[in-house]
Amino acid sequence: xxxxxxxxxxxxxxxxxxxxxxxxxxxxxxxxxxxxxxxxxxxxxxxxxxxxxxxxxxxxxxxxxxxxxxxxxxxxxxxxxxxxxxxxxxxxxxxxxxxxxxxxxxxxxxxxxxxxxxxxxxxxxxxxxxxxxxxxxxxxxxxxxxxxxxxxxxxxxxxxxxxxxxxxxxxxxxxxxxxxxxxxxxxxxxxxxxxxxxxxxxxxxxxxxxxxxxxxxxxxxxxxxxxxxxxxxxxxxxxxxxxxxxxxxxxxxxxxxxxxxxxxxxxxxxxxxxxxxxxxxxxxxxxxxxxxxxxxxxxxxxxxxxxxxxxxxxxxxxxxxxxxxxxxxxxxxxxxxxxxxxxxxxxxxxxxxxxxxxxxxxxxxxxxxxxxxxxxxxxxxxxxxxxxxxxxxxxxxxxxxxxxxxxxxxxxxxxxxxxxxxxxxxx
Ligand code: ASP
Ligand code: MG
Numbered sequence: 350x351x352x353x354x355x356x357x358x359x360x361x362x363x364x365x366x367x368x369x370x371x372x373x374x375x376x377x378x379x380x381x382x383x384x385x386x387x388x389x390x391x392x393x394x395x396x397x398x399x400x401x402x403x404x405x406x407x408x409x410x411x412x413x414x415x416x417x418x419x420x421x422x423x424x425x426x427x428x429x430x431x432x433x434x435x436x437x438x439x440x441x442x443x444x445x446x447x448x449x450x451x452x453x454x455x456x457x458x459x460x461x462x463x464x465x466x467x468x469x470x471x472x473x474x475x476x477x478x479x480x481x482x483x484x485x486x487x488x489x490x491x492x493x494x495x496x497x498x499x500x501x502x503x504x505x506x507x508x509x510x511x512x513x514x515x516x517x518x519x520x521x522x523x524x525x526x527x528x529x530x531x532x533x534x535x536x537x538x539x540x541x542x543x544x545x546x547x548x549x550x551x552x553x554x555x556x557x558x559x560x561x562x563x564x565x566x567x568x569x570x571x572x573x574x575x576x577x578x579x580x581x582x583x584x585x586x587x588x589x590x591x592x593x594x595x596x597x598x599x600x601x602x603x604x605x606x607x608x609x610x611x612x613x614x615x616x617x618x619x620x621x622x623x624x625x626x627x628x629x630x631x632x633x634x635x636x637x638x639x640x641x642x643x644x645x646x647x648x649x650x651x652x653x654x655x656x657x658x659x660x661x662x663x664x665x666x667x668x669x670x671x672x673x674x675x676x677x678x679x680x681x682x683x684x685x686x687x688x689x690x691x692x693x694x695x696x697x698x699x700x701x702x703x704x705x706x707x708x709x710x711x712x713x714x715x716x717x718x719x720x721x722x723x724x725x726x727x728x729x730x731x732x733x734x735x736x737x738x739x740x741x742x743x744x745x746x747x748x749x750x751x752x753x754x755x756x757x758x759x760x761x762x763x764x765x766x767x768x769x770x771x772x773x774x775x776x
């Protein structure tokens with residue numbers, strides 16, 4: 350086993366598991382959902398130790414526990430004091446770190462648990478959604494050097510004034526990545542109940558294929574477009590610090606999906622996956638006077654109400670008026686519609702329409718950057734199935750279309766087929 354020294358530099362683009370020195374492993378709620386499962390995690394960790402790796406483990410609360418704690422708080426006050434809420438909900442992870450260490454010790458593996466505050470995972474003071482500012486890895490390094498496995502409570506930290514903070518739902522992923530970055534780990538492994546990242550949701554397209562690799566950028570698009578495998582912030586963090594991130598199953602053998610920077614040896618996939626989001630709604634304002642300040646007049650009011658606007662389309666003006674369409678989250682639809690109706694009267698627009706039965710389907714792939722014609726292939730495939738496209742937006746590595754909700758499944762399957770995503774790309 351190689352000693353892990355502070356500030357060691359590692360080539361992290363090509364993790365070589367045979368000589369790996371330091372791994373941070375995160376186990377999610379279902380993976381530690383019972384005493385038996387915690388024992389199973391202990392055995393897995395001991396297995397990795399047996400291969401010569403130093404292991405730092407980050408755990409979530411047992412499945413359902415965080416929800417249960419939030420329920421208790423809300424039974425007292427529907428809007429509990431955020432500082433106290435964090436004191437409460439951070440306890441779930443404290444239970445699992447202790448139990449996992451007991452299990453490790455029982456099997457002869459020295460281990461030590463730490464809460465976020467004990468490590469000193471320093472965060473800002475935004476209770477229930479704090480951001481990590483700095484991590485002191487000293488005690489962890491010294492424990493590792495003494496042959497211990499270190500088990501850290503996910504999802505929590507401490508602010509400058511020693512208040513306990515939490516990082517937002519799913520925040521243990523971010524704890525794992527942040528620790529991996531701070532300790533300059535060779536890899537951060539996220540163990541969960543799925544065996545990797547898929548080309549699309551297998552519940553919609555059973556021929557969806559597990560990806561061996563995907564880039565941070567693509568994963569961010571997939572995650573923000575509704576594939577909920579990882580907390581988005583953890584992917585941003587991993588990309589920023591170039592921490593190779595691997596998603597793999599706790600319950601099944603396999604290499605999972607590695608999320609890394611793009612490199613030349615990467616499988617030559619044009620498209621990595623199809624993401625979709627069902628929670629969309631569309632608002633159209635027609636006959637808006639075509640003059641400066643109109644977009645601001647409409648969208649400014651929407652954003653002042655803290656409603657996030659996604660796609661925006663404005664037509665070329667004709668006869669002094671123009672049309673304006675945008676999408677919002679379905680939960681915000683009624684509120685946004687009301688605001689826009691008010692604004693439309695003020696601005697002298699002709700009409701406001703809304704539709705909450707729309708979805709967004711997106712092709713994601715870094716290969717798009719260097720290949721033309723992807724968009725037309727996409728539109729052609731949808732047209733062949735008679736799927737009408739209502740809106741289109743593109744970025745460097747993504748093409749999104751808004752279509753009627755009833756075409757979601759057909760649309761996803763059609764595109765999966767058209768881009769042959771069920772087949773591994775030729776190397
Ligand atoms: N236990 C927290 C949650 O349920 C954090 C996590 O599991 O990542 O959101
Ligand atoms: Mg999670």
